Amino acid sequence: EAGVAQSPRYKIIEKRQSVAFWCNPISGHATLYWYQQILGQGPKLLIQFQNNGVVDDSQLPKDRFSAERLKGVDSTLKIQPAKLEDSAVYLCASSLAGVNTEAFFGQGTRLTVV
Amino acid sequence: GESVGLHLPTLSVQEGDNSIINCAYSNSASDYFIWYKQESGKGPQFIIDIRSNMDKRQGQRVTVLLNKTVKHLSLQIAATQPGDSAVYFCAENLQGAQKLVFGQGTRLTINP
Numbered sequence: 001e002a003g004v005a006q007s008p009r010y011k012i013i014e015k016r017q018s019v020a021f022w023c024n025p026i027s028g029h030a031t032l033y034w035y036q037q038i039l040g041q042g043p044k045l046l047i048q049f050q051n052n053g054v055v056d057d058s059q060l061p062k063d064r065f066s067a068e069r070l071k072g073v074d075s076t077l078k079i080q081p082a083k084l085e086d087s088a089v090y091l092c093a094s095s096l097a098g099v100n101t102e103a104f105f106g107q108g109t110r111l112t113v114v
Numbered sequence: 115g116e117s118v119g120l121h122l123p124t125l126s127v128q129e130g131d132n133s134i135i136n137c138a139y140s141n142s143a144s145d146y147f148i149w150y151k152q153e154s155g156k157g158p159q160f161i162i163d164i165r166s167n168m169d170k171r172q173g174q175r176v177t178v179l180l181n182k183t184v185k186h187l188s189l190q191i192a193a194t195q196p197g198d199s200a201v202y203f204c205a206e207n208l209q210g211a212q213k214l215v216f217g218q219g220t221r222l223t224i225n226p
Contacts (some may be wrong), residue, residue, distance in 0.1 A: 011202070033214075040122060042203050042216030043158065056213055091157050102148075103214065105157030 002026065004106035006092050012112045018080035020108045025073065025094030031055075033103065034067055034077050035091040043091055049075065082113045123202060124221045133191040135220045137204035146207035148214070149178060149189045153200045161189070161202075166197060191222075199224050 005024040013019050023030050030051050035043035046065065047057040052072040060067070064083070069075040079086055089108040095101045127133045132168045139147065145166040148156035164171045164187075171178050177190040187204050203219045 036217075042205075042219050044216070045213055048213070093157070097222070102160050102163065103149075104160070107157050 004092055004094055004104055006090075006106035006109055008109055009107065010110050010112075012114060013082055015084055015113050016081040017041065018078065019082055019111060020076050020078045021090050021092075021111075023075045023077070023092030023106060025075070025092070026104055027108075029094035029096055029104075030072075031095045031097060031101075031103075032069055032075050033091075033093040033095075034075070037089040037091055037108070039088070046077070078113075082107045084113050087111055119207075119219070120217050120219045124223060126223045126225055127194050127195075128225050129194060129196060131194055133194045133198070133222060135189045135191075135202050135222065137187040137217050139185050139187055139204065139206045139217070140215070141206065141208050142182070144206040145209040147178070147180060147187055148205045149176075149187075150203045150205060150216075151198075151200045152203065157208045158203060194222075194224055195224070196224050198222060208221075 005027055007022050011019055034050045036046050036048045037043045046060045047067045048055040049069045052069050065079055067107045089110050091105055091108045093103040093105040095103040141195055148163045149161040151161050153156045161178050162173045162178050164180050169180055175192045179188045199222060201219045201221050204217045205214045207214050
């Protein structure tokens with residue numbers, strides 16, 4: 001079974017620039033998550049999709065972050081404009097049906113904002 | 115790859131010994147708990163889960179214990195091996211919110 005695919009693996013941008021991350025979940029997984037992991041901390045949920053609908057985006061900084069999952073499969077997470085404190089690893093995960101089932105994580109995208 | 119969690123609590127054990135990693139969770143209404151293992155440069159990997167109607171669950175070389183009275187979760191790893199070196203996170207599902215919340219994590223290092 002193919003895992004969760006994310007790209008790019010690494011990205012370095014200057015503050016105030018924009019950046020986008022892409023995620024392809026495991027085939028058939030209805031639930032998709034984006035997490036932000038700052039160095040030294042546990043992952044923090046940014047947004048959760050069920051198919052192409054948003055279940056939870058309460059911790060997404062909506063003034064600069066946006067995410068979409070138009071066809072209920074792939075997803076993109078965008079930051080515009082980026083700030084220094086956005087430097088983190090952005091993890092995508094997917095599960096068959098919600099948080100009470102095992103979530104599989106991708107390798108993440110490491111973002112450095114300079 | 116770059117290490118995840120440079121300032122995490124650390125547990126050092128001798129190879130072959132048993133490891134016990136502890137976690138205090140925040141919400142008494144949480145009904146589902148997961149332990150994840152995260153190696154350097156990789157995403158978290160599922161180890162074992164437990165639901166709130168259970169006190170103990172065993173897997174291959176791992177056991178999770180849940181004490182709901184004191185909101186405490188532990189992960190026991192038997193006969194610790196070098197490949198067990200990683201950061202371990204507990205995560206809880208906030209019942210009703212359907213949101214998985216991760217703890218800070220513990221770095222496990224293995225001494226030869």
